[in-house]
Amino acid sequence: EDGYRLWMRYDTLADANAQAWRSSINTVVIPGDSPTMRAILAELVPALSGLLGKSIAASANNTLADGTLVVGTPSTSSAIASLQLRDALAKVGDEGFLIRSEKIDGRSVTVIAASTELGALYGAFHFLRLVQTQPASGNLNISEKPRFLFRLLNHWDNLDGSIERGYAGQSLWKWNELPGTIDPRLTDYARASASLGINGAVLNNVNADAKSLTPEYLRKAAAIADVFRPYGVRVYLVPRFSAPIEIDGLETADPLDPKVAAWWKAKTDEIYKLIPDFGGYLVKANSEGQPGPMTYGRTHADGANMLAAAVARYGGIVMWRAFIYDPVPGSDRAAEAYNTLKPFDGKFAPNVILQVKNGPVDFMPREPFHPIFGSMPHTQVMPEVQITQEYLGHSNSIAFLATMWREFLDSDTYAKGPGSTVTRVVDGRLYGQTLTAIAGVANTGDDRNWTGHHLAQANWFAYGRLAWNPDMSAREIADEWTEMTLTHDRKSVDEIVRLLLESREAVVNYEMPLGLAHLMDNPHYGPGPWGYPVARPDWSPVYYHRAANDGIGFDRTATGTNAVAQYHEPLRSRYADLSTCPDDMLLWFHHVPWTYKMRSGRTLWDELCLRYQRGVDWTGDARKRWDALAGIIDAERHTAVARKLVIQQRDAKWWRDAGLLYFQTFSKQPFPADVDQPTRTLDEVKALDDYGHPQKAKK
Ligand code: BDP
Missing domain, CATH: 3.90.1330.10 (Alpha-glucuronidase, C-terminal domain)
Structure with a gap:
């Protein structure tokens, strides 16, 4: 019990509830021979056999019987095709799925159906979660789809194996062994991420080393991408802005210099040749000493759009970080990103997303939401939260972060009147942005239990669940995780959930x-x-x-830096007035x-x-x-x-x-x-x- 299995333990369930699941599932039918369909089979057979305490096998010749679980798409499974699910499947989109109790040819079966194999994989993991946390039902009718298109983990991993702000050992990517040796653990990382619906991983630190874009390192990244592909986890990289100079000796990295733009196009071609489903770039520019377009007298939009043009040809995206603040005397760090970026609202290319930390300073135990949310209506924005506990006791403390992220996502920006929550800004409902995304700075490392503290696994889990459904309550998430990971004893689950829910406030x-x-x-x-x-x-x-x-x-009111003016009314006045400012934000603003x-x-x-x-x-x-x-x-x-x-x-x-x-x-x-x-x-x-x-x- 070293924690390696995370929430994917699959030990036999002992309660009465399990008995009901046991009698409703006997065999699986998972036709198809693609890597993803094989991954589904490889997950479900041992998982269900383990959980139900009986041997569950794939039925010979895909024959349906009472108690068969059928998984696939209308193209991989004739049984699913026969159900005429076109409209329902269209509604859940490319990554969503349906789980239904059905009768096919007089047989009572359970169906996990999706338009794509990845959707079927997500459905399979969802089904396993149901078995572990919900009463059995012969009347399943579930449809799920993720609310964000891009659900990413950002790994601040360095090429020497260390992890910036990592507290769970060394990097999971063994750069020195790749691509020759592939650590089997990479598959388990991909399984864990896919089990939550995470569909992307940025492999290297935002404080990037140009070397990550050299042919040698791209081959290593490609080897990782090959392992992740069946699980739908796409690989992204952080390009160092000055890479054209550092790798190929160009005289400048000025984004408006045609030679520089051509270099990035060629580099991007090289990447896509090795990694055809490469996701794109995440960029920290002109921040804390990193080079960027301003180093060459250009703007953030110039820099982002130049890179965006390089990946747009392949459908890739650029996530441009808003973590920008200069040491200007007398300035207020909390106000700077907004002041620097707001003038560029509407100036970013359609495949650029501004990646904005939840708060305006830096992942503190509590901050008000970042005022960019709700203030750049013509720019696509995505939240960045920190799963690793840089400021909350590293991996020595319990701080269950779902409560913090809930508080953030539920914050009302008032951008279009009451109800303009951060969630509605970033999931596209408020301004109709088409590319929606969310990023979490990972807390994983090569410690046997992945996250250093056993209970910190809950934060990886919580991030993934909220990235799929940003409306989930912290309690629901804590409950699921505890049941899947620690115990099914109801009283104990309740107690652990209470501890988790209280923990972040205690740290604050x-x-x-x-x-x-x-x-x-x-x-x-x-x-x-x-x-x-x-x-x-x-x-x-x-x-x-x-x-x-x-x-x-x-003092961030009018008598101080007046950063409070970056918030919409009535929030601005509520924060600015000492008598209405919530206690929790008091010394932030006054x-x-x-x-x-x-x-x-x-x-x-x-x-x-x-x-x-x-x-x-x-x-x-x-x-x-x-x-x-x-x-x-x-x-x-x-x-x-x-x-x-x-x-x-x-x-x-x-x-x-x-x-x-x-x-x-x-x-x-x-x-x-x-x-x-x-x-x-x-x-x-x-x-x-x-x-x-x-x-x-x-x-
Ligand atoms: C701060 C970290 C620093 C990161 C920076 C960032 O202390 O290590 O490089 O944020 O997000 O929280 O770029």
């Missing part, structure tokens, strides 16, 4: 409560509110919290006196202390509740999670002590009685190393 509380942000130390793990030497001011915590004797928080009276009746200082304490208390409580699950979950995973919770509790206290002791030097207020008094001094906390150990003094 003990790390950055009340709208504070970016308080972490350099490795983005522990607290560092006092700041440290940085290359630019907007990388230091003090830039964000602005704690002083008169109060704390970043600089507030320490003695300010909060809604709770407490002063800001007391409330801040209490939030920190609440976060810490949760970790202690979670430990007890998890310990009580011993014996329900196998000892191996139970113990591993219990150990992580010990670390999480220690870290929470570290964050609380750091925040309270440091901010107290400004507030000059005592700690309220219901808050544990720190047992160490600020200097002692500051002297801890990057991971909170007292060994050697760092600063």
